[in-house]
Amino acid sequence: MAELTMIQAITEAMATELKNDENVLVLGEDVGAYGGVFRATEGLQKEFGEDRVFDTPLAESALVSLGLGLTLEDFRPVVEIQFFGFVFEAMDGVAGQIARHRARSGGTKEAPILIRAPFGGGVHTPELHPDSLEGLMAQTPGLKVVIPSNPADAKGLLIEAIRSNDPVVFLEHMKLYRSFREDVPEEEYTVELGKASVKREGEDVSLIAYGAMVQEAIKAADALAEEDISAEVIDLRTVSPIDYETLVESVKKTNRAVVIQEAQRQAGVGGQVVAELSERTILSLEAPIKRVTAPDTVYPFTQAEDIWLPNKDDIIERAKEVIDF
Amino acid sequence: MAPKKKGFDPVKTLNEIESKFEMYQILDKEGNVINEGEMPELSDDELVEMMTRMVWTRVLDQRSISLSRQGRLGFYAPTAGQEASQLASHYALEKSDYVVPSYRDVPQLIWHGLPLTKAFLFSKGHFVGNQFPEGVNALSPQIIIGANYVQAAGVAIGIKKRSKDAVAITYIGDGGSSQGDFYEGFNYASAFKAPAIFVVQNNQYAISTPQELQTAAQTFAQKGLAAGVPSIQVDGMDPLAVYKVTKEARERATAGEGPTIIETVTYRYGPHTMAGDDPTRYRTSDEDSDWEKKDPLVRFRKFLEDKNLWNEEKENELMEEAKEEIKKAIKEADNTEKQTVTQLMENMYDEMPANLKEQHEVYKAKESK
Numbered sequence: 001m002a003e004l005t006m007i008q009a010i011t012e013a014m015a016t017e018l019k020n021d022e023n024v025l026v027l028g029e030d031v032g033a034y035g036g037v038f039r040a041t042e043g044l045q046k047e048f049g050e051d052r053v054f055d056t057p058l059a060e061s062a063l064v065s066l067g068l069g070l071t072l073e074d075f076r077p078v079v080e081i082q083f084f085g086f087v088f089e090a091m092d093g094v095a096g097q098i099a100r101h102r103a104r105s106g107g108t109k110e111a112p113i114l115i116r117a118p119f120g121g122g123v124h125t126p127e128l129h130p131d132s133l134e135g136l137m138a139q140t141p142g143l144k145v146v147i148p149s150n151p152a153d154a155k156g157l158l159i160e161a162i163r164s165n166d167p168v169v170f171l172e173h174m175k176l177y178r179s180f181r182e183d184v185p186e187e188e189y190t191v192e193l194g195k196a197s198v199k200r201e202g203e204d205v206s207l208i209a210y211g212a213m214v215q216e217a218i219k220a221a222d223a224l225a226e227e228d229i230s231a232e233v234i235d236l237r238t239v240s241p242i243d244y245e246t247l248v249e250s251v252k253k254t255n256r257a258v259v260i261q262e263a264q265r266q267a268g269v270g271g272q273v274v275a276e277l278s279e280r281t282i283l284s285l286e287a288p289i290k291r292v293t294a295p296d297t298v299y300p301f302t303q304a305e306d307i308w309l310p311n312k313d314d315i316i317e318r319a320k321e322v323i324d325f
Numbered sequence: 326m327a328p329k330k331k332g333f334d335p336v337k338t339l340n341e342i343e344s345k346f347e348m349y350q351i352l353d354k355e356g357n358v359i360n361e362g363e364m365p366e367l368s369d370d371e372l373v374e375m376m377t378r379m380v381w382t383r384v385l386d387q388r389s390i391s392l393s394r395q396g397r398l399g400f401y402a403p404t405a406g407q408e409a410s411q412l413a414s415h416y417a418l419e420k421s422d423y424v425v426p427s428y429r430d431v432p433q434l435i436w437h438g439l440p441l442t443k444a445f446l447f448s449k450g451h452f453v454g455n456q457f458p459e460g461v462n463a464l465s466p467q468i469i470i471g472a473n474y475v476q477a478a479g480v481a482i483g484i485k486k487r488s489k490d491a492v493a494i495t496y497i498g499d500g501g502s503s504q505g506d507f508y509e510g511f512n513y514a515s516a517f518k519a520p521a522i523f524v525v526q527n528n529q530y531a532i533s534t535p536q537e538l539q540t541a542a543q544t545f546a547q548k549g550l551a552a553g554v555p556s557i558q559v560d561g562m563d564p565l566a567v568y569k570v571t572k573e574a575r576e577r578a579t580a581g582e583g584p585t586i587i588e589t590v591t592y593r594y595g596p597h598t599m600a601g602d603d604p605t606r607y608r609t610s611d612e613d614s615d616w617e618k619k620d621p622l623v624r625f626r627k628f629l630e631d632k633n634l635w636n637e638e639k640e641n642e643l644m645e646e647a648k649e650e651i652k653k654a655i656k657e658a659d660n661t662e663k664q665t666v667t668q669l670m671e672n673m674y675d676e677m678p679a680n681l682k683e684q685h686e687v688y689k690a691k692e693s694k
Contacts (some may be wrong), residue, residue, distance in 0.1 A: 005582060025486075056513070056516075057509075057513055057516050059509045059511060059512070059513070061475055061505065061509055062475040062478060062509035062510060062512070062513045063481075063504070065475035065476045065479050065506075065510075066470065066475070066479035066482060066513060067477060067479065068476055068478050068479055069475075069477070069478060069479015069480040069481070069482060069483055069485075069493075070479055070480075070482065070483045071483075072423065072464075072479075072480050072483060073480070073483030073484060073486065073487050073489075075483060075486070083479070092469055092506075093471055093475065095473070096469055096472065097469070097472055097476070102672060102673060102674065102675070103452075103669065103672045104452075104455055104465060105455050105456065105465065105671035105672075105674050106452035106453060106454075106455050106456035106672055107452075107456070107671065108455075108456045108457060110675060142673055142674070144678065164675070164676065165675035165676070166674045166675050166676060193676075194678055194679055234541065234617070240678070241679045241680045241681070242679075242680075243679065243680035244679065248576075261650055290560070
């Protein structure tokens with residue numbers, strides 16, 4: 001075991017797979033000698049060479065399409081989009097091409113591409129760096145979308161995602177990169193895609209979250225415990241497909257749920273979670289399922305992040321609403 | 326008032342650059358060799374094979390249009406007029422090369438090894454049409470104009486990484502050259518010195534929009550300058566010229582010297598697609614007949630007849646064979662088993678996600694009724 005930050009765990013996962021499989025390539029803007037704008041690929045080019053870890057011209061559309069092209073020569077590209085707000089430039093490549101590649105070839109071709117990108121608020125980045133756009137990806141058939149909330153999950157999920165023969169969008173929350181350390185096993189291991197994790201067991205309300213909102217939900221659960229409210233915290237880990245089995249089991253036990261996301265209310269995957277839970281657990285519910293989300297505006301100017309981003313207090317408030325319903 | 330004297334003259338620079346892009350030709354429209362020194366090395370058999378493919382494809386186009394009108398084909402983008410551009414460029418390739426076509430480039434796929442029945446199934450909208458046989462190095466026709474350019478760059482970079490003796494070739498139209506992916510594609514290939522051939526088939530119109538409305542550039546070939554890519558404009562109605570420049574682009578590419586852009590100046594006689602386009606709304610019959618005089622089949626036929634390699638009887642026989650083959654293939658396409666929703670689901674992922682597994686059960690039950 002080593003105490004790692006999430007970004008160190010991510011680097012370790014990429015190094016593991018670069019070592020395990022010579023078809024794995026790491027590419028993107030400034031991922032080579034520079035080691036990435038967040039140091040996620042630090043040291044990888046030095047260890048594995050310029051053929052395996054390399055920089056590209058500054059153009060996201062060609063970048064993700066380079067990933068797709070490389071799969072035709074049996075490579076397994078790990079493509080970095082520098083900030084996920086820039087995915088609009090590559091939206092056809094990701095959603096119009098990569099996601100459809102297997103189906104449009106009638107199952108004869110695969111796109112084992114992993115797209116990594118940082119996102120997420122609370123670290124005062126400029127415009128279109130922090131936007132939560134996982135909803136766009138989750139609405140795209142053909143992709144799997146993973147959002148880890150801690151170092152140990154990040155390593156296991158990333159190794160699993162690189163090994164997946166299906167395209168995976170792997171979103172890394174910038175606030176979680178170095179905000180805490182955690183024991184991460186040194187050996188290689190995987191965490192199954194599409195499986196949620198129960199972070200904390202509880203009896204009274206299910207708090208369903210992902211990304212940076214998992215930490216907020218845990219803080220909220222701590223505060224609620226002081227008022228004798230027992231909250232179960234579930235980390236989705238994969239936002240497409242969503243592990244409804246785990247969610248349904250939890251809600252059937254607690255009979256109440258709050259779905260929490262950093263994205264705007266009209267975005268993210270919260271609406272989808274509520275809809276599915278309504279269909280699957282309506283007879284167990286003691287109260288309507290509520291959501292904690294950001295307001296339906298553009299992502300705020302830096303100075304307004306604190307008043308805009310959802311946080312533990314919003315979660316506590318919603319949890320009490322469903323309990324007092 | 327006389328213009329102020331300037332120390333620099335950007336207009337002069339532009340004019341000088343544009344004047345360098347002269348159209349490359351070998352055969353004139355009467356079938357005479359006007360550039361003897363440039364004749365490609367092709368045996369008599371190879372010359373006949375090129376003509377055979379062009380005639381065969383002209384028949385395919387005529388039959389496809391009428392099958393489409395009868396409702397026996399679906400989406401179809403006519404190719405008549407572009408045989409030299411499509412097939413002479415393809416003829417310069419090897420089986421190991423990767424074809425990344427646009428929606429109009431079905432003929433190249435067929436000659437690269439895609440069975441005709443599958444080409445018809447693509448038109449009809451059946452997934453079996455896109456299940457390419459092993460060893461046919463190609464992607465399905467790309468509908469998103471420009472996407473094939475960036476993908477071709479990726480394929481070429483992959484080929485280079487594997488040190489293969491092969492190239493990626495991709496095709497776009499004049500309108501497509503206005504897309505961002507057009508530029509990104511050849512710029513990436515150039516930066517990586519990747520073995521790619523980027524063909525711009527300038528058939529004068531993007532649906533109804535003439536090339537002057539796409540760009541003020543005098544040629545599409547010169548766009549390669551922006552990325553340091555050697556580029557040439559070629560008479561796209563001249564099979565020998567198209568073959569020659571493609572062959573040389575391939576040689577440069579496999580020698581590790583990077584990509585080439587080839588603008589083929591050509592014309593489509595038919596509509597943009599069979600989905601209701603009516604060319605009489607945007608071009609004149611005079612224009613059509615001017616281009617018909619430049620027909621690649623007319624000039625190549627004349628060239629081969631002068632060499633005693635071709636005659637009417639041979640051509641008629643070939644056309645009959647083509648019609649028979651087409652008839653058989655469309656019948657096979659018609660008889661292909663209908664698609665199911667569960668098949669579509671099964672083709673989505675290697676590892677089917679939970680949502681789809683649930684839906685798969687539902688549709689499996691429906692389909693077994």
